[in-house]
Amino acid sequence: MTQPLIGVLGGMGPLATVDFLHKLIVALPARRDQEHVPTVVWNVPQIPDRQRALAGTGESPLPAMLAGIARLNAAGATRIVIPCNTAHLWFDALAAASSVPVIHIADATLAALARATSAVAPVGLIATRGALRAEIYQQRFVAGGIPFHTHTDEELDEFFTPGCYAIKNYELERGGKLLEHAGRLLVERGARRLVLACTEVPIGLTHIDSELLPISIDSTQALAEVCVAYWRQVSPQP
Amino acid sequence: MTQPLIGVLGGMGPLATVDFLHKLIVALPARRDQEHVPTVVWNVPQIPDRQRALAGTGESPLPAMLAGIARLNAAGATRIVIPCNTAHLWFDALAAASSVPVIHIADATLAALARATSAVAPVGLIATRGALRAEIYQQRFVAGGIPFHTHTDEELDEFFTPGCYAIKNYELERGGKLLEHAGRLLVERGARRLVLACTEVPIGLTHIDSELLPISIDSTQALAEVCVAYWRQVSPQP
Incomplete structure (x- = not known):
């Protein structure tokens, strides 16, 4: 059986990724480390600024985000989440490129x-x-x-x-x-x-x-x- | 050129991993998301308890840790860190299995x-x-x-x-x-x-x-x- 694993496309920004991982721990009252949700986190913030791209003053973040989605799929993620709302403007392209479901925030x-x-x-x-x-x-x-x-x-x-x-x-x-x-x-x-x-x-x-x-x-x-x-x-x- | 990327063998425990990622942000006064340290985090806490293994009352965590090291190497990490001191009892085996340097805590x-x-x-x-x-x-x-x-x-x-x-x-x-x-x-x-x-x-x-x-x-x-x-x-x- 495939081991369940949450893939996190992070870095947008890095602090929001940390906040998400922290909330994931607090949301699950676990008695042992081993009971917590397993995640693999692509936390590479060198993704062009989402707000600037939308304002037409910066390059598209999509290629960098697609690279992250590919890494998470390769690492064995069974679900993918993106703790950044603005990044969801590219949701359809990201979900289409993923072989596992991407959960919409x-x-x-x-x-x-x-x-x-x-x-x-x-x-x-x-x-x-x-x-x-x-x-x-x-x-x-x-x-x-x-x-x-x-x-x-x-x-x-x-x-x-x-x-x-x-x-x-x-x-x-x-x-x-x-x-x-x-x-x-x-x-x-x-x-x-x-x-x-x-x-x-x-x-x-x-x-x-x-x-x-x-x-x-x-x-x-x-x-x-x-x-x-x-x-x-x-x-x-x- | 290979892009620098810190691989984090996390999950021991998950909260310590979050604390490490948070300290990584605070330690770098950045003006933009894009200036922060890029990381890929294998945060899978289903690693047998290190203290119990050492006490002889639990299975070895080494195979699960080696699997994590392999994932981080495959994901393109250029350095690997492990935010858990006790895990460093297995440091030599982990470092030997990694094609990139593992930094000793x-x-x-x-x-x-x-x-x-x-x-x-x-x-x-x-x-x-x-x-x-x-x-x-x-x-x-x-x-x-x-x-x-x-x-x-x-x-x-x-x-x-x-x-x-x-x-x-x-x-x-x-x-x-x-x-x-x-x-x-x-x-x-x-x-x-x-x-x-x-x-x-x-x-x-x-x-x-x-x-x-x-x-x-x-x-x-x-x-x-x-x-x-x-x-x-x-x-x-x-």
Whole structure:
């Protein structure tokens, strides 16, 4: 039998990859090392910047991401995850190139949102400009009849984008505050839940222990939970 | 030219692997994702327990570790590191099986100790019973003329070993306190520096923000620093 193994296409950014691997451990109450989810991680951050590529000011990250998918397949991965929402703009090409299923982070996150609340209430979507333009999340909200709010271009420029890059620069306090402010704007507009559809955001909000965390759905956490559910289903262990 | 790539033989335990990857990020003040050290991580914790194997109560972890080394070589690693001190009892066999150099964690840690202090003062060695019996660190202290203190069997049974397994169970507060107590015993015996030669220990001491941290040399951190130095030397980037 093929041994189950989660392939992680990481490095986008490296800190979000670490956050994902940490959440994978915490999501599985294990008594021994050996019970934890096995992963192989292609954590090579020399992938051209996703946001710059989408803005037309940088080269495409697709070839580097495809190389990573090929490495993970060669290493024996039985499922692949990508702890970066913006990278999912290239999801179709990546999934087509993989001989094993690639789990979509937005599907994982929508499932987590459904588990968190049965009430239909407006959500606030915190995501990169590229992810917003590609409507990765909005199309799922529309299909589910979920009302949502997103940031304006000005709010992205002033709060979200600098917050996101601050986390990448390991300025966690500054980044956390900028991202919390961005989140509050959506709450003021009527959002009752926040969907953290950028894997830098939970790192910042957690660092400042933000009051927004209890109403937040964390896409990194959601992806980890799907991996734990898969592992529990297929694990050869009791 | 071969692209530099750090192969990480992880999963011993998974949390120590995450801690290593996190320290690798923090050790390199990068302005962009793309400047960070690229890694491929074989993070498969289904490796038989190292301490039990050494105690004669469990199977050998060597075949599983050799399989990991082979995967990392196949994935294109140019250097390999193992963020687990006890695993280094099998270092010679692992290094012999690898076509690329495996960096020894004790060499990295001794180099960090030398950087931290030029004075010859007694160190306290915090390590598993297996690592102590194999004298991985003691032989280096003797060669360097460094006096050292280690735990008694009773202290290992009462404080160190339960502390180490508490960290593996994600009981960070309890584990941190047990490990801090173990460290204090060595300080009371005359140690002026503590060598944290088990990668679970810094996780526990950091969680409780232990007063022992300022006098501690962290083997995980030392390994990360060696990787950053390698990457800076060979990186194709400016």
